[in-house]
Ligand SMILES: Nc1ncnc2c1ncn2[C@@H]1O[C@H](COP(=O)(O)OP(=O)(O)O)[C@@H](O)[C@H]1O
């Protein structure tokens with residue numbers, strides 16, 4: 360059985376500080392890529408298939424952004440104040456097997472649900488709000504904030520529990536422990552020695568349509584809930600659906616900022632496997648990655664030709 364040490368390293372970012380974090384992990388999968396390319400849903404499904412832990416690093420940057428908004432911190436003026444707040448904050452990412460039917464675009468795979476807690480408050484929905492989407496790339500471009508987030512990533516990586524389901528007994532047999540983490544700099548900066556690095560991509564249009572679909576479904580659910588309550592309060596008027604064009608512009612602006620920032624920009628790690636999923640089904644991309652991982656673990660593939 361492979362037993363490797365994956366380094367959680369920050370060499371390029373904090374090299375001068377010799378700030379290198381080392382965590383013992385049997386098998387680490389890093390999944391990077393642009394916004395809405397399917398990283399988080401794929402990472403969760405892969406973690407579930409293999410019985411590994413899961414960490415959504417983007418949600419930590421989103422929590423940092425929520426802290427900035429709630430405390431009226433101007434990121435251009437006072438990034439250090441925000442970094443200090445993040446250092447004091449407690450972020451928890453809880454993952455549990457899905458309780459609802461799989462979304463139609465995800466085929467038969469039920470994607471585990473993630474709950475994000477900021478200082479014990481469930482902020483899972485709030486961190487996906489439009490105001491957070493607009494500010495998060497700016498927040499993530501600051502070096503002191505990235506350093507504060509790195510501490511949280513390290514803590515979470517050390518304590519990540521595997522996602523367990525009944526399916527695991529048959530699918531995860533022989534699989535070592537480990538973690539799947541998704542984000543922008545996981546394969547390049549955070550886990551440069553990850554056993555498997557994936558760069559997940561899809562066309563800008565496919566990504567915008569998928570995010571639009573996702574947001575519309577969520578809004579429909581929220582509006583239906585409100586209608587069922589029979590609320591006539593003007594504050595709780597049904598939320599307007601954003602246009603695909605608006606979402607495409609937001610994704611493009613965020614990708615541009617993530618690719619062009621100075622610290623830990625979004626890059627394809629030189630040893631990453633690039634998967635463009637524009638024309639792949641969700642199952643195809645998940646099974647391709649789990650079979651690649653199994654191969655590197657010295658195990659037989661489960662899914663063969665897809
Ligand atoms: N191959 C695919 N085909 C269709 N929809 C997909 C596929 N992969 C992911 N999705 C959907 O795309 C949306 C964005 O995926 P998500 O995992 O949130 O991306 P990211 O974490 O990269 O932002 C989700 O609604 C997800 O279910």
Ligand SMILES: Nc1ccn([C@@H]2O[C@H](COP(=O)(O)OP(=O)(O)O)[C@@H](O)[C@H]2O)c(=O)n1
Pocket residue numbers: 393394395396399416417418420421495496497499500541542543544545613614617
């Ligand atoms: N490892 C990471 C993860 C996210 N981020 C930042 O956090 C933002 C939100 O990440 P996310 O993964 O939640 O975004 P989506 O792709 O899900 O929309 C990104 O646009 C980046 O600016 C980062 O800089 N580094």
